[in-house]
Amino acid sequence: MVPSLRQVWLLAILFVAPWVVYADTCSDLETTTSIEVSRPVSVSYAAEQQEYWSTSCAALLPTCIIFPKSAAEVSTILTILSSNNERFAIKSGGHNPNNNWSSVRGGPLISTQRLDQVVLDPSTGRVRIGPGQRLDSTAAALQGTGWTFVGGRIGNTGVGGLVLGGGLSYMSAQYGWAASSVIEYELVLANGTILTVTASSYPDLFKSLKGGGNNFGVVASYLVQAYRQGDIYGGNLVFLRTPQTDARILKAVRDFTEYNADDKAAVIVTAERTNVNLVDSWILFLFYDGAVVPPGTFSNFTSIGPIANTARVRTYADYMAFSNWVIVPASIVTIATETIPLPSSANLASVMFDMHAHWRNISSTTLLDVPGVVASIAWQPFPKRIAQAARDKSPDLIDADPDVDKMILEINYSFLLEADYERMTSTMQATYGGIRERVLAHQAAGRLPRDVYLPLFMNYGFFKEDYFARLKPESRALARRVAGEVDPQGLFRDRTGGWKP
Template sequence: MFSPRVLSASALLSLFMGLVHADTCSVVAATTSIEVGGQLELQYIDEQRKYWSTSCQALKPSCIIFPKSAAEVAAVVNVLKTNNESWAIKSGGHNPNNYWSSVAGGPLISTQKLDQAILDPVTGIVDVGPGNRLDGIAAKLQGTGWTFVGGRIGNTGVGGLVLGGGLSYMSAQYGWAASSVIEYELVLANGTITRVSATQHPDLFKVLKGGGNNFGIVTSYVLQARRQGNIWGGNIVFTRAPEIDTKILKAVRDFTEYNVDDKAAVIVTAERTNVDLVDSWILFLFYDGEVVPPNIFTNFTSIGPILNTFRLRTYADLMAFSNWVVVPGSIVTIATETISLPSSANVDAMFDIHEFWRSQSGSVLLNVTGVIASIAWQPFPKRIAAAARENSVDLIDVDPDADRIILEINYSFLLQSDYAEMSDTMQATYGGIRDRVLAFQAQNKMPNVFLPIFMNYGFYRQDYFARLKPAARAFAHSVAAAVDPAGLFRTRTGGWKP
């Protein structure tokens, strides 16, 4: 058990010098008033449960540290500088990659208590802490007339979402979730606290939008909230059949190219499982307004869903409702690919990719316990890239020259003993999709355009930075080297490194 105690300045200095090479947990507990939870304590056990993947839960940090301010985060960083421990920082724990926001044998910094959401009701500027989850932010802003441009699943943490860019139902209007950040409060690797904006440390301002956890610890996101009242949102569900596959994939292709209403958004997912023999399509529909113009979603609804929960509701209700997608008690793996949108005449390229996914996922449905496989087709029309550029610079820097689709590939399963096999299956799945995209581009069935991968969905074996533009990767590397010369983030915590 780690119990903080108050010491005089001289005693504090003497003790710190004696513990300078000791572990972070002991030093923070002995020399500060920051809450530190040991492995047998309730706050430790509770926080460890709050990962989406049980593989992350199984990694046991030496302690969990719960700072309440940027100054306390800086104090922890100043202790970390004195040793060589591996460590991690956690917002919502929704990234399932082991060691990205989890750690074994080193300290975990939880941002749980950095959960402020302070709104200026006149300007809509809101100070948001990384300890918030999207459903919590939506609930705090409900009734104000303002909303946070966040992700689509309520249980997602703010910190990892925004640092990776963040796709939103409102991205066609406002770009990435990160595009709405106007200032960061950042604790650097040297333990200093700074403010980062377009005019103050502009290099950091850019790399924090899509550069992940390589540059410091964000303790506050100052965001421009957006006006919003009630919205329409929910799901429509289809029983899978080959002819349904064809109609739905054609519909998502056409929506990506032809939809001109930036308030409308869809996510099109196919789900398979060996538990209940589920084989279905589940579509997420969203409209940012109380009246849905006619025919926007007709290409989907006319196919004949067996269930429809699309209705008028508050945004907070939609965020809470969306949490059904989180599968408790499972190991989760997520990967991604980006494809360029084929012409209507070449939509068969999308059919080919989908059939390849069915083949790959089918290979494990019968011999791996509790597998749930899904693929999400997420429109990324050129309007999203344009809106991102209009609102802010970012490291991802997608050109608004072509329509794209971001694919999210998920495998969840029950047994840790299947992790290696499922990792290989995941690599074969996204790798095979990538090979097909490159072949289709060579055959002129898909436009040959820049296709970065989306950090928030990346698998640990994917090389996120290698898929950025070379200049962007070099820029991120130079900024990381400048602000973290000793490698506190680069060598001692997980995540993709530039």
């Protein structure tokens, strides 16, 4: 009989939790355990601090960096943390640019880098993946096996943060979120208890981990279902920006979202601007899960006339590694998101052109006097098929409805100077806030469908956005209840960053 979460917690208090008060986690681990602890003077500390996408996160210096190699070592670390009041952070790949989400100043940082297993059962396609893996390294480890996993779209992304946020993939129309294919979580609770969480053992916790972030414990490994895959077709199309190109590309991505019937085909449509070398362009990411692309699949984009085309047949591992060019080195990065219903073709200009013009107007101001700024907006199809595929695979906290085609927007500003952080925070709020206002106005005017559930995508969320408030009320209530059951003392609620239910 599987014990309840309440029973697990009470047993841990009686037999596991120590009654000693520790001075600080870093010193105690150094003196009482063999767990790897790196201080600021060490090479491993300096190297790990460089593994953030945003330099604002790297500037937050932890007291030490802890590198557990097993769930048992994670358990020891959390047991000690539970006995003091230090703020701490847990880091997978460091791709989330929100300060204090996977970074911390003056407290311990738990790096999952050594939790890096990729163990495939070639007969079933089930693979156990550690949160210290990244998408490109996982794809490389599976290269040649005939199996692939449902990961994200940028190779350098950490597995841990991607999956806990849901994870949007090129293969989502086939298999749902990245989290949809998780069969089992090896989870370490705040009190040090190690649980095997499945749909049958702890169904509410299992669901909450799919889109609930870091509110329930530390995942030491994921058992996921992989899928058969050979070579794929992928690459980028590049277009010089003109008003005419804007109109044609926005129409193309709108039409692709509604009319594409091939679940193996996927696109990301991105507008990019920078004052570094006066770039103003469109960069499209094309993906087809197969070596032979049916004629016409991407013709509404290729017919516009790209000035460059890198798309070709390649391995999935090669495409994941190739995608890392998008990371802007030595920059402060901010990312935000919004979800919009797909407008009809008749309302394309009044809705999508309006939103894109808003982004261009806001970003134009930053291009004038913010050094090294790169502004981008990505229009990402979220057709009904993705929501249905996710529901078919596994329940999740996001619980997207398969009733209306939607688009997920990713808004990104990167820049050089910490002195511009507050200004760019305001700029970001004005950008996504203006899009949200336009969605509501267009709905009120009948140009967009009303009464549509529009959750935010956690992996792109800005720290000022309220992720849990945009979920269905019952999903938020479930997350809050489950977090209270597994962490009644509020270790993750009160002492780590991230969105809280």
